[in-house]
Amino acid sequence: MFSKRWGTALAMVLVMIMMVTACGPKKAEEAVKVRIGEVTRSLFYAPQYAAINKGFFKEQGIDIELTTTPGGDKTMTALLSGGIDVALVGSETSIYVQQQGSGDPVINFAQLTQTDGTFLVARKPLSGGKFDWSTLKGSTFLGQRKGGMPQMAGEFTLKKYGINPQKDLNLIQNIEFANIATAYASGTGEFVQLFEPQATIFEKQGKGYVIASFGVESGKLPYTAFMAKKSYIDKNKEVFQKFTNALQKGQNWVQASSADEITAAIVSFFPDTDKEILKGSVQRYKEQGSFATDGIIDEQEWNNLQNVMEAAGELKSRVDFKTIVNNQFAEKAKQTVK
Template sequence: MKRYVKIISASIIGFVLLFSIVACGNSNGQTVRVAEVTRSIFYAPQYVAIEKGFFEEEGLDVQLTTAWGGDKTMTALLSNGADIALVGSETSIYVYAQGATDPVINFAQLTQTDGTFLVSREKLDNFSWDDLKDTTFLGQRVGGMPQMVGEFVLKQHGIDPHSDLNLIQNIDFGNIPNAFASGTGDFVQLFEPQASIFEKEGIGYIVASFGTESGLVPYTTFMSKQSYINENEETVEKFTRALYKAQQWVDNHSAKEVAEVIQSYFDDTELELIEMVVDRYKSQGSFATDPILDKQEWENLQAIMEEAGELPTQVDHGTLVNTNIAENVIGN
């Protein structure tokens, strides 16, 4: 956890410059700079909110930038390179534990399950979690939600990730798929659409969903510094209202319709594959249907972090989560 925070601190100056250069959007309405942790079909409701004009209806010009990493996303937020971050809720706890005077507050939930899948190099018609024992497992970054959920699920199935298998965690997030494709690992934990692409190409086969196995958690949420929320409460409420419209739209429309709306965000992915991934996430309840991050989800998050040995301190739900904004939006 300390290493995570040091990376954030060391990157602040660079990200002030980066986000002032690459952020882009339309020029209408009040500007809101959003930094997303990665570009993913997992975040479909966010792209729907942009493409269906829900933010514009609220008078907001959302400028979306992809940071490619949790530490980089939080760096952008802390350095005022972004107004709002879309990233795992665990990052707000890490920052809080360092004694932040301007804590990062989770105000709207986007996804409510883990978004990764277990991919096997070999096709296993009758997969058992015991099949992982004595194999090489290509995991995610230490301290990040994907890795913590992965270890949590493995332990639920009686597998000690640090003694029952060869766990690899030193590969950068963006290079994990390439490492597996080049022959590293017997199993890998992957997001979509990479998991389905590998299955289509015969590189690997999806055998389990970490989202289904781990239950409801605030996996990715929109968050901002307390000072920004205090100074821009109406803007944050408008943002949350637009998001809620998109969440409801996604929930009430087919995977094909969702895929058609967000296709422009994934130029290198076939429409049919986007549709398949959206359907998979919809069917397992990954997309939150409202922006409220409730207490049970927050406690489940901390249980997963504690099991992974990455929880620096217990934090009450009300300390880093603001549900008033989302509740007002839904109530109205």
Template sequence: MTLTCIRVNVRQLTQTDGTFLVSRKKVDNFSWEQLKGSTFLGQRKGGMPQMVGEFVLKKHGIDPHKDLNLIQNIDFANIANAFASGTGDYVQLFEPTASIFEQEGKGYIVASFGTQSGHVPYTTFMAKQSFIKENAEEIEKFTRALYKAQKWVETHSAAEIAKSIHPYFEDTDLQLIEKVAERYKNQGTYASEPILDEEEWNHLQDIMDEAGELPKRIEHKTLVNTSFAKKAIDD
């Protein structure tokens, strides 16, 4: 691989995992210990949701491959439908599906993987070094626009955010979108600035290593270029 083919992280959008633990039954006093011996409908092996899920489970003393009946052979697009049809006691779901299930009585949100796993560069933008070299101005403009949007989200209410993005989720109730936005704001899922810092980078590698999916640790400076994000903040 030549240097110009290496993809470099240039900015960050979200800083926590966006999935939630959904129980089939309503649980008044949830504890992670309750998962032991249950059937858990997990995510794809090696995918970010599954790696974060395993990290959180192990944090609470649960070996996902020994203490659970872990199901991972269902396609990502069909996981929610499989749970709705009766498969599993617990499932790991993104929003707005998790809240929709709760609203319809198909499941109950009992925990957030995002709050349990801590800050991690979950959604980032990457580019080849050759592209960065040839299109620096475009990357600067995009990063400034992203930072402007991040500041807007940080300073506006969940109701305002929901109203702004509702056209992209026409089939979803506006109040439900507001609930989802409020939940993500409260747990700090939306990054307030585009810098992917070294602590987050190392935590990501810890999660990947714990899942057995990291062949080799890479230094932050090798695959992260913060110059565009810093310039956007300073301008």
């Protein structure tokens, strides 16, 4: 009798447990891992870091695995080989891949920066008035890697002011990106083209002074964008929409936030850089509109990018905007994300 009653009671308990389980909250869906390879660690990418640290990607059910793959060639190799899912790199790299006749094109789906991010740094501060670009003629200029967007934007600006980089300057281009600042600090070159925060660090140390902005001079263009192989995007459209939603929220937040707030949000990505230097660098990029306000890649800006590449002699033939740009995720994100 006891065994029968116990069995009945146990059965009732099991039924109740099953009912509670069925009616209770469902287990959260497992986050989808997305592997991003960024071409460099840069304050230029503040909206990305803000979106990660503010939890905007997690809100969308995305677990970001971020690695730095120095150099556009290395970043693109990692993408094409499947080592990463998404590349954050200059849009010119997708054009280079397209020119090589790729059967699986690399698609730009969200823009992060919309100007060049380098500054012209001199050994002496600008003394009164507007900088005269013609003073560069005959000088030793420490530039960026040939074929990369920083160098192409730099040459585009110089040519705009009637300077032939190869003939009018002693142009140095054989120093690795990571070593350019060190080379200048050690005495190489009269002028150098630098990203932040290195430009501000030099100003604080009295080793160099920002006298002009290549970002302002070369105009708006899809300088750095998120891209992925078309085949991968086609198989994961929902993930890419969520990814772009998170990015848009990060872009909105950066636009609405002060340099102090942005610095506090992204400082963990730059543990060895003084906060005041970070803040000054962020402010400089905000003031010149370098951070894209949304992920949409504008056709006019795309054409400007190709003008810059053409002027540098790095464009075999122009690539149609619609061939390797897909704005559907960015357009929807802009409409829906607040």
